[in-house]
Amino acid sequence: MAADGARTHDLVVYGATGFVGRLLADYLAGHAPEGTRIALAGRSRARLEEVRAALPPAGRNWALLEADSTDPESLRALAESTRVLATTVGPYARYGLPVVEACARAGTHYADLTGEVLFVRDAIDRCDAVARETGARIVHACGYDSIPSDLSTFLLGRRAAADGAGGLRDVQLVATARGGFSGGTIDSMRAQVEALQENPALRRVIGDPFALSPDRAEEPDTRQPRDAGLPTRTADGRWTAPFVMAPFNTRIVRRSNALQDWAYGRELRYSEVMGTGGGPVGAVTAAGVTAGLLGAVSAMSFAPTRGLLDRVLPAPGTGPSEAAREKGWFRMVVDATAEDGRRYRATAGGKGDPGYAATAVMLGEAALALALDGDRLPDRAGSLTPASAMGEVLVERLRAAGHTYEVTER
Structure with a gap:
């Protein structure tokens, strides 16, 4: 498990060259607090450079990291470099388990956009116990799902x-x-x-x-x-x-x-x-x-x-x-x-389109909550859900971002 002092990033967007990854990077460049250490990760440095060049000014100096889900060593280095990894690389059943495993071992908090029951079940079985030992919060379903x-x-x-x-x-x-x-x-x-x-x-x-x-x-x-x-x-x-x-x-x-x-x-x-x-x-x-x-x-x-x-x-x-x-x-x-x-x-x-524009807000705020609000989050680790991992903290963040969450008695 990597020591927090050795981590050079607060948050890494893995899959930043994909459709939703670009939307997430753009949202973070416009809304992450100044000084948040963010990096973009993917298989191709050239494509990462293209994404970074198109971001709002706050994101144009972000670090670029090459990593591939078929290369365990690159995933280990990626997970150990950051406090939080937000991944948009799917289908998760095909590409996601090595990423979850790397984060669980490194004690790195993790957020994804999966809507795949079989993937989440596999991730729970393989990684929950390890993540609870290292203190990693593995949080699935951080978009419109769910x-x-x-x-x-x-x-x-x-x-x-x-x-x-x-x-x-x-x-x-x-x-x-x-x-x-x-x-x-x-x-x-x-x-x-x-x-x-x-x-x-x-x-x-x-x-x-x-x-x-x-x-x-x-x-x-x-x-x-x-x-x-x-x-x-x-x-x-x-x-x-x-x-x-x-x-x-x-x-x-x-x-x-x-x-x-x-x-x-x-x-x-x-x-x-x-x-x-x-x-x-x-x-x-x-x-x-x-x-x-x-x-x-x-x-x-x-x-x-x-x-x-x-x-x-x-x-x-x-x-x-x-x-x-x-x-x-x-x-x-x-x-x-x-x-x-x-x-x-x-x-x-x-x-905003729920699966894309609104989802970028949801995943972005979930990742920022994991990276910046640790002292206010529930004292849980392992394979979690948005409510059990972030609860009221995430509700507050999403309300501030313009989403509605209200409860009334009928």
Whole structure:
């Protein structure tokens, strides 16, 4: 494990030449406090120089570090050089485990953007114990997957506890957003489908609502809502469709609950759906979204149709234009019932394409919290979640960055 005095950087952006890596670097150059020691890392120094030259003035003198996920020695040196490593290099199941392992051994805090259940499960099994020994905070899901879900439920649990309402019971998130897909997101979805084809037994992991639990045997015997597979209606008449991120986000929230000694309640039932509006238009949209998701998953499951999708979907390293990113937004409404029957609502939202512009804010603030706010963070190490690793500190940072996180009693 590297001594803090030997670390020459506070924060390294690994994957800085990728689509989201560039957005993250740009955000940090405009928002990191003066004097924060930041470096950019990737496989090609020439490409790193191009990224650095296009940054706001504060980032144009940042150090450049060459590292490759296939070169363990380069990852060891990278991890030992910094207090925090934020990585955008995916698919994480394909490239991420060596990076997590290097950070865990070095005692280096780590943040990523993964939405891959299988990767996080592997990272927990391989690296949690080592990271707890070295003091590394390994924090997955620090973007739109899954910060709004995780922090909203964290705030609901705290509010119910402060009011003496007991734990949370039934919690449902309804997501609405405007945004696009990048090639990296598509590549991650493809990698998980391929993993399931190679090892069908992994379907049990994917299907387990407590797949990311720190101790599966200790989880309460609470029947969890199934990830929605059909259009449904909320109590107030709004139509909903399956939410593509629900199978991952729900498991992160449940892990957060367990890591905090079930602070949200032992009877927590948590689900997520996508809001499509009311009336006939909402119904038709819900049906269309459902059919589209089923079609995409089916197409990715077969090599011939997967090849056709590759011709029309974004390639790795690409994503929405700047104009499209600026027009994007997200809003999540999370309704909860506490053990004593009181009802609460959390609202999370922000401007910018949720998977890219808003995600750069989320990962940027998470990385800065790990690098600069250590004395205010919960006293935890190991394989963590945004809520269990940073909690209220990250909520404060995101509010200051312009995102909304509110809780009211209904």
